[in-house]
Amino acid sequence: MTGALDGITVLDLSRILAGPTCTQLLGDLGATVIKIENPATGGDDTRQWGPPYATDADGNPTDLSAYFLSANRNKFSVALDIATAEGQETIRALAAEADVVIENFKPGGLAKYGLDHESLLGLNPGLVYCSISGFGQTGPNAAKPGYDLMAQGFGGIMSLTGQPEGEPMKVGVGIADVMCGMYATVGILAALRHRDRTGEGQHIDIALVDSQIAWLINEGLNYLVSGEVPARRGNGHPNIVPYQVFGTADGHVIVAVGNDSQFRRFAKFIGRPDLADDPRYATNPARLEHREALVAEVAKELARLTTQAVVTGLEALRVPVGPVNRLDEVFSSDQVAAREMRLSLDHPAIGGAQVPAIGNPLKLSRTPVSYRRPPPVFGQDTEAILSGIGRRDPAKKT
Incomplete structure (x- = not known):
């Protein structure tokens, strides 16, 4: 079986987590994802966000940090400096053959290289160009840098998280980045649908803060309806009781009445x-x-x-009731095994050693996700990808 996005080429100029989460999902669904990494910095920032790091067949650490592994499978890594004239020309050539470009530079940051959405849509009118930023391409905060922690703070979720008398608390993972990547994926798929019907590409402007505000969900509406600012309730639910964690004689349990x-x-x-x-x-x-x-x-x-x-x-x-599992209990559970949420991927570039992965939760009956490539070591596909420029069948783009 081929993936639902087989034949779609994604040029990935993003790094860290929001963009890579989006492009990994597109890759799992069958798209060809070409990840551009800066040789001056050693590639995606998260390659250095360790330990822990995956090791090669001899037990030596690689540049595959656990953080990088979490969001970069099913991608080709190309080492390319877009600050150079040669790099810019290569990006234009790749974008001319791509269906999607995704980037998370500061708003306007790629215009000086001629790689902004207006320039690339001029080369490829059917291109879907997705820009991820902290605050979006417009508004008084557009020029401010955006990281997950700042998005959680500005967007209000930290004010709702933590014990009532404690300090505001971030969620334990980069959830603002992850959810922004999910919204970006939906936007890209919608834009591809429009492109397939009309031939028109378009620009997608998505912000970490906007998407974080969007998933305030019931607490956001609790405030908008009542005018009362919600307080932190620890593990308590704002609208249902009892719906929280309770201590037991030997641990904790979730009760959700x-x-x-x-x-x-x-x-x-x-x-x-x-x-x-x-x-x-x-x-x-x-x-x-x-x-x-x-x-x-x-x-x-x-x-x-x-x-x-x-x-x-x-x-x-x-x-409704359940345990509060540690991660060792999560990944050793029969349910995780049955749902194939814990994976091991062979990695030829590090001597055939295996790297762990967390499975994709989508279970599609006709076009299932696939794990075709482990997260790449830096620049491993540069020659193969760049030597293929100009060979793609343009008919695949519409």
Whole structure:
């Protein structure tokens, strides 16, 4: 089977995480992704964001940091300096044959090289050109640099994350970058659909902060509807109670009671059926109003039970419940194995040693994702890609 994006060529001028997340997903779906890396810096910044690093067949560290491995499979690495006239001409030649260009330079940063969207669409009118930046191509903050942490801070998610009396807390991974990459992917696919119907390419302007604000979801609307600024609640849910992590006799457990009938079954399980009969707790709006008192009662009862007893008991009653797994427990689970979310990829460029990978969650019945190439060592495909310029069949672009 061929991937859904077989025949699509992506010229990837991005680095770090948001752009590479997008282009890895496009590569998994079958696109040919040509990653341009600066020889003056040793390539993508994240190659140096270690340890840990993958090792070659002899146990020597490579330039494949775990961070780089997370977002760069199914790509060809080309070492090219776009600050030189030769590099710029090569990028133009590659863009003339590409379907998609993606970049995350500062707004206007590529115009001085003649590699901005207007210049490249002039060469290739059907090109989809995606620009990722911290704050977007317009607005008073457009010139400011953007990193995931700043996006989480500016966009409000840190104000919602952490314990009520603690400091604002970032999410444990670069989620603003990752979600921006996901939105970019959707935009690119939509633009390709338009290109295929009309022959017209277009420019996609997407910002880390915009996408982070977009996924404030219910908390964003809680504020817009009520005018009240939401507070940090630790692991508590703003609109449902009890829906959080609780301590047990030997660890922690997640209880996620989503409706009143589930709460009645839950209350009976913990030996407190009276809670469901109490008018303060009988309905979710009432439970929200009396959150602190109810959580204290529930915490006291769950602390007597083991995590496994709670999980087993509530699962039998169809009350949403689950463990709080460490990553060793995650990746050793039967569920992860069944869903093929833990992978090992052979890497010929480092002596055939294997590198680990996290699987793509998309399960497509007709055009499944594929893992054709492990993340490349720096510049490993330069000669092969550059020697092929001018050989692509233009008919594949429409």
